[in-house]
Amino acid sequence: MARRRVVVDIFIPCFVDQLYPETGMNMVKVLESLGCDVHYNPAQTCCGQPAFNAGFFDEAREVANKFLDDFSSDISEYIVAPSASCVGMVRNAYQDIFVKSSKLVKYRAMQKKVYEFTEFLTDVMGVTSFPDASLLGRATYHDSCSALRECGIKAGPRALLQSVRGLELVEMEDNETCCGFGGTFAVKFESISVAMAEQKVENALATGADYILSTDTSCLMHLEAYIQKQKKTIKTMHIADVLASGW
Template identity: 50%
Template structure:
């Protein structure tokens, strides 16, 4: 049995806890023993993106303390995983001890679909989801972490699911953390375009691997009474 550590991002912890529980179900179905350190907190990405590097560094140091370096760390978020892997070194550039600790930890940090497909090589969980769906490529998951085919590979094995591609699936949904607050009009235009492409695809659901994108897209749909649902990849894979 493969031991894994579960890293749950803030958005899932606070807004979509069921997605966290479903991630555990999936990992256990794949034969993993899931370890969860309840002391874990935010990885520091919001503070970092807002320019509060000192505050972000404190959270980054805590992250390295909360996770063991020799056991895989799995997270249902390419955004947070990509941030830890790619941006922590800039916070530790004057501390060789923390840089080495980061190197040891980050080489064992995986986004969920990457871990399932490329490490465990388990792609079929016996899930059933009889709906037409389209997949939204989160900016950070795609460009920072580097997943694209993995979520689609997993969705292709879900019974009853029809996957259709929407136009501009790789274009940002407009969330971008504080971008949606600081540039509301631009953000709204971007999410409107994303939703329009989703509707035009004929899908019932937009699937994403990022809870923040799900919140942004679902919020727009609810406010504008668009009959398009949004769901996290983990919530589909756990339908067994």
């Protein structure tokens, strides 16, 4: 029986758009392979998380209002992003932004449609394995704070990765501990942030892994910077890039 085509709006976060565009393209590749009709609104910008976390609530509200306007189409059934951090912002922080707004009802309707990429695959599309993908090597998975604590994502990404041909998935110590990025935290508390990245990378290296994988490019960017500066041999990779590999 043919799979029903699902209409999806994609939200491409700032980090992906500016630094890792291939991750966004690979997400589209995977979604389309599953029969999704993928839409992209070129007017989209930021979710407002940097401003919100820094305490600039008026500026965050302005960006949130634009996001709401950009993604309030009745055509798409879902909004999917390759970032649990941004999804957590829209799902959770927007509740504070719109709680006394005339747009609350409009926001509530949109809120139900927003999913992180792997969460969409497992919880909406019912995809718990992706054997088309192949990547040779050993990998360990980093639970981003936003994925784990804001979105409740843990088992889904692991199930998908365990199905990738040629990939051995191993758990590192303290896999639920923060990598140290935290957006502006990495700027305000640089030494603490670097120390946390060091611990995360060392835990990953202790497993003998070739790759650190995650749902969030922001975490991976932070870890990659430490890895490159210290000339470590391990690599970072977003799960969308893994699932798009080998086919």
